[in-house]
Amino acid sequence: MSIAEELAKKQKEISVAEFFERNKQILGFDNLTRALITCVKEAVDNALDACEEGGILPDILVEIKEIKEDEYRIVVEDNGPGIVRSQIPNVFARLLYGSRFHTLRQARGQQGIGISAVVLYSQLTTGKPAVVTSKIGEGFPAHKLEVFIDTKRNLPNVVKEEMIHWEKKSGTRIEVFVRGKYIKNRKQSVYEYLRSTAIVDPHAFITLIEPDGNKIVFERATNEMPPLPKEINPHPHGIEIGMLLRMLKETNARKISTFLANEFSSVSMQKAKEILSKAGISEDARPNEITLEEAKNLIEAFRQTKFLPPPTNCLSPIGEELIRKGLRKETQMLSPEFIAVNTRSPSVFSGTPFMVETGIVYGGNLPAEERVEILRFANRVPLLYQEGGCVITEAIKNIDWRRYGLEQKGGKGLPYGPAIILVHVASVNVPFTSEAKEAIANIDEIEKEIKLSLQECARKMKIHLSKKEKKKRAKDKFILVAKVLPEIAKKSANMLSKSIPDVSKIITKIMNIIWIEDEVITKNGNVESRVYITNYKNKPYSFTIYLEAPKERIISVSPPPVEIRDRVVKWEIKDIKPTEKVELSLALRGDEFENNIYVGKIDPINVIGAEKWEGEE
């Protein structure tokens, strides 16, 4: 018997209940508040995964009811593809049972502990079974099972079973009774978990019914499903000895060379041979006869060999557009002034593909004096605990935010200001710091990608802020010449009982600028961008105005431009006289628009409200 087998035998001897008791904390059940959140989280994660695998837009109901003090009934119901009768007991009432154990693909749940740990927690704290109802499609009956976990043998125990009629087309519903505590208005709460979930899953429709009867609906922002990630084989640089031994034991390959070439990504037959010669193993050796010593040599040979990076289509990023939609939807009531998003291309740490996506929400009613809110996600699952020990927090701390317009003491540490920072790390194997999966380990490659991505968002934020600052200065000048200066003239004249002086020439002197003001008006789902140009110089000017706009969205332009290019509309302004005004306007489809105005054929020093045109004239 191999060592691994002996180890496996020993492991079985620990009873599941004992395992749970010992690992309560890392599994997320260490206090009443957190236990309740974990129960909801595990059930909702499963529901979302199931819907996505079934290609169904998720419609999820979460209902929490207080039964007595510190005891709650939690119901989570989805419209997913359902679970066949024979698998229900295993999925819900058996630990470490899962379909995803041996393949690598980005998914919310990975170890097969989550939902069965919830069932176990319920049975240990209230003594009540979990009630699971599932229906796999129209024309099928729904199965309703009451299950316990036989904690000694880690096997399901079905205590009651019936077939019922269920209106739903298909779906799964789980009902558990647990000891817990429901808390509102806190970062770590069921509400916050679902809000965060709704941000990164804008295709989901989630209803929460709180214990006090309050109903909260997280609307769907898109009907587009995220692409289903592909399964991939492990990459030789990402594998550890235990996994290799298990793969060797379970493979159907008869030769070690074919095993390597077929069951690893980025390994060709030629590479396999190269590895085997380095490891001193015959190409024809049978995988199940490989000794521990030989396996170790294999791992070492992997380390010494160069491979192509693993394929990255196994990842399921949310995508810039959907992150924007999700953030916009869930921050609506704060009416933020700006949202920036960024998706990095996939990258690799020790053979494991991963990618980073970020977003920054700025301004509006966000509190200006407080620490920024951080929303952390791993494979679309919100991380609510252990913020301090997470690479996401670390990366944020190591960016000099002052450069980008947020406050930060000494250019290090968490920034302050009216902002929300979102970071999503997607990977086939997210390196969590513990089984509770609440913090991502400090891997250099991941930290670097997070920083690069956030800096990209922060740059966009900075541009927005400087534009805003410039606008404010322009606005100030406007108040000055339109209101304050005429009042100074009137007031001083009155006090001296003299006639009011003419200030128009002083106004041109004070402004001494071509002044460009703009606004974006939203109506009926479309936008109209308007640009107002006033010559406050003391002689006539001619120049070119460029306004960024995607050609395909343009409805109308006035006055007629000289040219409409792919992304820009070009006007010639001819001989605009002192104090004369010109108005330009542009109607566009869609409600997403921010003005970017440029000037050409004029020294930009003479212009407020537009940048220098750097493209072709």
Next chain:
Amino acid sequence: MNAQENLKKIVEKIYNDMINTKIPSVELPARIKSNIIFDEKYRVWRYGNEKSLRSAVSLAGAVSLLRMLYTIEFINQMIEQRKSSTLREMYYISEGWGEAKFESQDESDKLAEDLEILASALREDFKLRPEEDGASIIGDIVIEEVTRKGERKRIHCQDDVGDSGYSIPYNVEKDKIKFIETGANKIIAIETGGMFDRLIENGFDERSNSILIHLKGQPARSTRRLIKRMNEELNLPVIVFTDGDPWSYRIYASIAYGAIKTAHISEYLATPSAQFLGVTPSDILAYDLPSDKLTEEDINALNAELTDPRFQDDFWREEIKLQLEINKKSEQQALAKYGLDYVTDVYLPEKMAGMGYEV
């Protein structure tokens, strides 16, 4: 009236700029720390030659000019109607001034000071008074004050007042207050109320033939002005008696040399001949006074004083260095360690003897 005429000149400057199609502006001494210089001749602090321009070329500058016009108009009204207002009242009145409205009282206080500089006049001439009450004096002096009803009233500051003394009004100029006669031969200015009361209870004003003035911490303008007038007109020397910490030394400095905030009127307010009596760091050692450790702010303040030209003489340099060395500060009332009468029976007579006064 002089103040009113000077204010009018400011309005004319702004108006004429516009008539001449110039961007209206007003020039002021720069009110920044680096533009404060020590006037060796008068031994007071004044503004230097750096100028700052309030110009309508920026919104802030234009609003500042507009506020100036409104404030001048308001001051003119008060002078004509023989009324006065507090700085705080003016701040609230500006609510109705549209674009010229003040955002905070700090701004309106500053503008009042700007106008003092521009019109070479005192805030008192503008009928603007501070809201804090003046300090108290007790001693052998007869003051004639013009009351609200316009009557002249003579007050003997020992016989005609209660235990809290005579309250100094905000305006102490000659048209309001005159000194009739005094039998005292010096002034003792005291930082804290507790010590002021102790000295009165022990009859120290009579025994030492002094006028006692309670400063109430950093003294108000009218208190400093009254001390200066008594010093000059009655030829009374001034002794300052405070706690033994860096903040108290600044109280002394503001009486003797002037303060940065009021550098434009230092010659009205400062009494360069005022002497510091104590509590000094040497006293802490000599009298073995109960003390506290210096805080970080105390240490920073002491170090700042080492580079402050107001403290650039041997006495202050040595005392400040000593204090940093012993890391201690004491309050005036620490002298009570030796009993309630110790301060009047032993400490003050000893210290004043060192200055040449016999008690």
